[in-house]
Amino acid sequence: MVQTTISYVKVLYELGMELSVIQEAERILNDVPQIQGVLGNPTISREAKDRAISRIFPKEIQNFIKVVNVHGKTALLQEIFQGYEEYRKKCQEIMTARLIYVTKPTQKQMDEMKQFLCNHFGKKQVLLELIEDPSLLGGFILQADDHEYDWSLRARYQRLGEKLMRR
Structure with missing residues (x-):
């Protein structure tokens, strides 16, 4: 700009x-x-x-x-x-995060995620962009700034497969 x-x-x-x-x-x-x-x-x-x-x-x-x-x-x-x-x-200390899910979380779960992000990034408010993605198989991915928290079943299966391949 x-x-x-x-x-x-x-x-x-x-x-x-x-x-x-x-x-x-x-x-x-x-x-x-x-x-x-x-x-x-x-x-x-x-x-x-x-x-x-x-x-x-x-x-x-x-x-x-x-x-x-x-x-x-x-x-x-x-x-x-x-x-x-x-x-x-920026002035109002608001951040936008993306929540990718299979099953939409409850309001309480979303509030807890927002609180986690507020604490972690030092923001006053988080706006969640909700995206449904059945390919995750279960769980969710939370993306904020340059961070990604992947709690999806797809990622867990991939990590398990990698561990088995190393043995």
Whole structure:
């Protein structure tokens, strides 16, 4: 991420906007790619772009996007919105982990996994991405940052096979 993008990400975070507003603006950009073309078109006046921004985006984020437009950086909007989510998680000490399972764990089990990760990584909150994978045969794999905790039956069978081969 370039320094300009990082600066806009920090400003957006400090504005204290609701996450849902930022996600809505990002969704609009993703769903209607022509908007990026209009905002980036140098032949369209700034005033016309401002009117388009006022009609298209949520009221709470319009001024931010207009400032980005004034500085000619609308091509960075997608990257700014993506960087915002990363920066927000960092500032609020939130991490994302992936839980791959055969049988979905109970809420209590997921809470215990989240607590384990919070303690291990020193975070305040963990968001779990849940992925079902029957090929594990049983158990689960928990992935967080560069760590992987593999408690699947598939991995246990593989380790058992390796031990038997060494004998």
